Amino acid sequence: MKKKCLLLGLGVIAGTLTSHAQFSIGLEGGYNKNHIITNIGFRAFTKYEPLDGFNIGIPVKYDLNNWFAIQADPQYIQKSYKIVRSSYFEGINHTNKNSYIQLPLMAHFTFGSQKLKGFLNLGGYAGYWSSSRIKGTQIDTFAKVYELPDGAQTPSILDGEPGYSYNEKFIFDSRRDRRIELGVLAGTGVSYQLKPRYELFAEGRYYRGLTDQQKNYMLNQIPRYNDTYVIQVGCMYRLGK
Amino acid sequence: MKSTYLFLYKNMLQLILGICLVSALASCRKESPQINDPKRYIEGSFSEAFEAYWNGMNNNYIFWDTDPTNWDEIYRKYQPIFAKMNINDSTDVRKSYTYFKEMTSTLIDSHYALRINSPYVQDSAAYISPSDARHQKSLDYHGNINPNFFYSTIPPKYLDRGYVRGFINLSATDQFFAVAGKIKGNILYLHFNEFSLNVIKDLPTPNNAQKALQYYFDEVKKPEGLKGIIIDVRSNGGGYLSDLDLLVGGLTDKEFSIGATRSKIGNGRLDYTPWIPATVHPGKDAKLFTAPIIVLADLNSVSMAEMTTMALKAMPGGNVKFVGERTWGGNGPLLNNNDYYNSGQFSTGFLSLVYTSSTALRYVDGKLYEGIGFPPDIEVKYNKAALDAGTDPQLEKAISLIPQ
Numbered sequence: 001m002k003k004k005c006l007l008l009g010l011g012v013i014a015g016t017l018t019s020h021a022q023f024s025i026g027l028e029g030g031y032n033k034n035h036i037i038t039n040i041g042f043r044a045f046t047k048y049e050p051l052d053g054f055n056i057g058i059p060v061k062y063d064l065n066n067w068f069a070i071q072a073d074p075q076y077i078q079k080s081y082k083i084v085r086s087s088y089f090e091g092i093n094h095t096n097k098n099s100y101i102q103l104p105l106m107a108h109f110t111f112g113s114q115k116l117k118g119f120l121n122l123g124g125y126a127g128y129w130s131s132s133r134i135k136g137t138q139i140d141t142f143a144k145v146y147e148l149p150d151g152a153q154t155p156s157i158l159d160g161e162p163g164y165s166y167n168e169k170f171i172f173d174s175r176r177d178r179r180i181e182l183g184v185l186a187g188t189g190v191s192y193q194l195k196p197r198y199e200l201f202a203e204g205r206y207y208r209g210l211t212d213q214q215k216n217y218m219l220n221q222i223p224r225y226n227d228t229y230v231i232q233v234g235c236m237y238r239l240g241k
Numbered sequence: 242m243k244s245t246y247l248f249l250y251k252n253m254l255q256l257i258l259g260i261c262l263v264s265a266l267a268s269c270r271k272e273s274p275q276i277n278d279p280k281r282y283i284e285g286s287f288s289e290a291f292e293a294y295w296n297g298m299n300n301n302y303i304f305w306d307t308d309p310t311n312w313d314e315i316y317r318k319y320q321p322i323f324a325k326m327n328i329n330d331s332t333d334v335r336k337s338y339t340y341f342k343e344m345t346s347t348l349i350d351s352h353y354a355l356r357i358n359s360p361y362v363q364d365s366a367a368y369i370s371p372s373d374a375r376h377q378k379s380l381d382y383h384g385n386i387n388p389n390f391f392y393s394t395i396p397p398k399y400l401d402r403g404y405v406r407g408f409i410n411l412s413a414t415d416q417f418f419a420v421a422g423k424i425k426g427n428i429l430y431l432h433f434n435e436f437s438l439n440v441i442k443d444l445p446t447p448n449n450a451q452k453a454l455q456y457y458f459d460e461v462k463k464p465e466g467l468k469g470i471i472i473d474v475r476s477n478g479g480g481y482l483s484d485l486d487l488l489v490g491g492l493t494d495k496e497f498s499i500g501a502t503r504s505k506i507g508n509g510r511l512d513y514t515p516w517i518p519a520t521v522h523p524g525k526d527a528k529l530f531t532a533p534i535i536v537l538a539d540l541n542s543v544s545m546a547e548m549t550t551m552a553l554k555a556m557p558g559g560n561v562k563f564v565g566e567r568t569w570g571g572n573g574p575l576l577n578n579n580d581y582y583n584s585g586q587f588s589t590g591f592l593s594l595v596y597t598s599s600t601a602l603r604y605v606d607g608k609l610y611e612g613i614g615f616p617p618d619i620e621v622k623y624n625k626a627a628l629d630a631g632t633d634p635q636l637e638k639a640i641s642l643i644p645q
Binding site for chain 1: 269278300482486502509515517522574581
């Protein structure tokens with residue numbers, strides 16, 4: 001339901017803005033790396049690692065004048081991360097492939113010549129954690145241990161017994177998982193006026209999540225925040241006269 | 242270009258305000274608490290001792306998903322109490338024993354036990370065991386059936402001649418014994434007091450306990466002529482999980498699931514791994530046993546004795562009946578190293594052991610029987626008078642369920 005409301009909201013914004021003469025709409029896509037900012041506490045042989053993902057969006061821009069615009073990028077973006085274990089637990093891991101529907105809203109500052117311009121984006125975003133997939137290998141308590149020759153060493157637990165591998169849909173826990181994410185963003189890039197109505201652009205952007213991925217459900221809770229670095233390219237089409 | 246500067250000049254204030262606002266917002270993240278390994282806390286004060294214990298439980302306990310204990314409320318109530326106490330005062334140390342008992346009284350983990358590392362506590366050698374305390378208050382409570390009943394009374398009364406029995410001391414405090422034989426010439430019976438079957442089987446020096454087990458396993462390998470098997474795990478306190486494949490895997494030629502386990506993937510109370518199938522693997526050259534199997538268990542059957550009961554009941558043939566009483570309710574597998582599963586038992590300076598399950602077991606029907614116990618198909622309650630008179634109503638019921 002929340003997902004539908006968000007999409008409807010984005011549609012209304014896009015619909016309202018398309019009626020304006022100084023309005024541009026486009027398509028963008030990119031690659032990202034998401035870092036989960038948290039603390040592993042006292043857990044031994046365990047760490048969080050960033051993971052790659054992609055994003056695709058429909059940027060809409062309202063030009064107030066030649067140098068300043070308001071931009072919104074309704075988009076789909078992956079913000080994934082991995083937990084890996086080391087040493088004796090080498091090979092034990094857990095990946096969260098997280099999908100978000102996100103609406104960044106930003107001030108867009110442009111500078112440079114008529115054709116080639118630089119720009120700076122500054123703003124905030126609201127995202128909805130729409131789905132997640134988990135994948136990995138864990139220790140199998142009931143595993144049948146391998147028959148090894150006498151005296152054989154098992155440098156890793158997986159040398160002595162098979163782990164359990166899984167790849168399944170993540171079931172959200174409403175007591176723990178906070179699915180709305182709010183944050184700030186900063187981006188910079190270059191754009192090129194290909195034709196009077198077409199503009200190509202390339203941008204590097206940083207999304208900094210400000211809301212914990214978890215609801216406040218326990219004392220001494222260790223927060224988890226997304227930090228996402230995006231490289232994207234796209235094309236804008238100017239509507240109206 | 243001129244218009245750019247003009248624009249920037251005119252909007253300088255807004256631009257600076259915007260950058261300041263975004264920068265200020267960017268720093269709006271909660272601080273992460275410092276979570277230390279419970280055993281790294283210095284036992285210099287009760288405040289430290291409490292924090293070490295509370296955090297260890299907060300991060301390691303595997304049943305927060307279903308446990309009724311409000312662990313945050315425990316912190317709010319007991320942290321100020323412990324903060325006022327003196328860890329070097331014998332009266333306060335004794336008081337702490339009572340507080341630890343109160344704090345843990347509703348925990349559902351039936352393996353759960355605490356041991357205080359202080360000579361001031363009279364019962365310091367004994368564990369604080371909330372499950373044991375609850376167990377003893379239950380209306381049906383009885384102690385273990387006397388081992389001599391299994392060892393000396395059952396064989397001559399119920400088993401045919403040629404039964405095998407034996408015991409062996411595994412340590413100063415651990416004696417293993419097993420009884421195996423036949424009833425009516427075609428029902429195979431096995432009783433043993435703890436799950437050390439692989440250990441006994443592999444002992445280099447032959448002994449009678451080993452012979453009793455070998456008798457059972459030899460008979461299972463050639464089941465022709467057997468009308469049924471009775472596996473008796475009454476008053477069995479559990480032991481090694483690896484015995485499951487040896488005992489239950491010896492009765493099947495195909496893998497089957499008895500449910501699933503899960504451990505921890507993060508420090509949050511609800512940061513669990515996915516459910517991982519708990520599988521019984523067939524023994525080498527094992528055949529599927531299709532005649533009736535009766536498993537006997539009572540309210541003192543715990544841990545591996547319960548898991549074995551559950552595993553036998555989950556066998557795919559539907560030929561297993563559980564006779565006796567609801568089991569204890571402590572079936573979460575555990576290891577003595579919490580690094581394995583990022584969950585489970587730990588110690589602190591003040592507590593020499595916080596004994597707790599490493600993983601939670603969900604039975605094949607989707608239910609958790611931790612703290613509840615696994616129910617029998619046919620309930621036959623403990624009967625002290627009958628046992629004292631040398632008869633065994635539970636075993637007799639089991640025998641009656643195997644058609645001749």
